[in-house]
Amino acid sequence: MTTATQTLKDEEELGLVFSALGNPTRRSIVSRLSVGPATVSTLAKPFAMTLPAVSKHIALLEHAGLIHLEKRGRSRLCTLRAEAIIEAEAWLESCRVYWTDTLDSLAQHLEDPDDNPQEAGS
Amino acid sequence: MTTATQTLKDEEELGLVFSALGNPTRRSIVSRLSVGPATVSTLAKPFAMTLPAVSKHIALLEHAGLIHLEKRGRSRLCTLRAEAIIEAEAWLESCRVYWTDTLDSLAQHLEDPDDNPQEAGS
DNA sequence: GGTTAAGTTAACTAAATGGTTAACTGTCAT
DNA sequence: ATGACAGTTAACCATTTAGTTAACTTAACC
Numbered sequence A, B: 001m002t003t004a005t006q007t008l009k010d011e012e013e014l015g016l017v018f019s020a021l022g023n024p025t026r027r028s029i030v031s032r033l034s035v036g037p038a039t040v041s042t043l044a045k046p047f048a049m050t051l052p053a054v055s056k057h058i059a060l061l062e063h064a065g066l067i068h069l070e071k072r073g074r075s076r077l078c079t080l081r082a083e084a085i086i087e088a089e090a091w092l093e094s095c096r097v098y099w100t101d102t103l104d105s106l107a108q109h110l111e112d113p114d115d116n117p118q119e120a121g122s
Numbered sequence C: 001g002g003t004t005a006a007g008t009t010a011a012c013t014a015a016a017t018g019g020t021t022a023a024c025t026g027t028c029a030t
Numbered sequence D: 001a002t003g004a005c006a007g008t009t010a011a012c013c014a015t016t017t018a019g020t021t022a023a024c025t026t027a028a029c030c
Helices: A003-021 A024-035 A040-044 A051-063 A082-100 A101-108 B002-022 B024-035 B040-044 B052-065 B084-098 B102-106
Strands: A065-072 A075-080 B065-072 B074-078
Touching: A003 A024, A003 A051, A003 B002, A003 B052, A024 A040, A024 A051, A024 A075, A024 B002, A024 B084, A040 A075, A040 B065, A051 A065, A051 A082, A065 B102, A075 B002, A082 B024, A082 B074, A082 B084, B002 B024, B024 B040, B024 B052, B024 B074, B040 B052, B040 B074
Parallel strands: none
Antiparallel strands: A065 A075, B065 B074
């Protein structure tokens, strides 16, 4: 029954995941990592910014749970964490569920007269 | 053949969509709208913040293409735009494609010796 | 032990975000 | 026409974000 706590934590992480993906540099890094693991400096190469900047992006991605960092000698190997992506997808999917039978559910969700688009329509 | 331009525009909108969903208030609004359309003030009710604050969140959601605003007398009806959500889902899905056959593709993507996690492993 | 390579941390800056209050624009009702 | 209702705009403020440069740690190399 740790579901409630778990849900709160997930909700918070979900925000971190979405914010992380809001940045083009980070999205690009995630795309790159979806092909396979890479080190920090390899990930940094394509970008016209300093290493500390990329390093911070990577730290943020890790904090969001989107990637995993593993020490490998003097370099760090970054790996994409499928779970985070799947969670984000699941949330988006949960928004889809409803509007598939929107025509039916609309009729049941008309508690608030202000929000009834059909009231003035028909 | 407007694909290239379209892709750039989509990439930009994708960032707006993900950033928008990074905020818990906005995520909550989107969740609510997935059940059915609602007016601005109805959407604002659950939140412990002023109307202008919610109004700005809604404007941002519209700018991101996540919702559509329709004037209805003196109120505005907000409707979720499926396309935006589907685009975001599609991007996440595109990250998944690769790691399903990661074991195979890894062997083919080992251009960079620094990034080869198996090199030191075996 | 000294140097180089990989990366992080610290201190700083400019711009964006998320909120506030106050004033404004329309629309509906009387 | 007046007034209340729905919502936006403007001006402001505190915090966060995304980047910089400079200094530091740690591991590899000779």
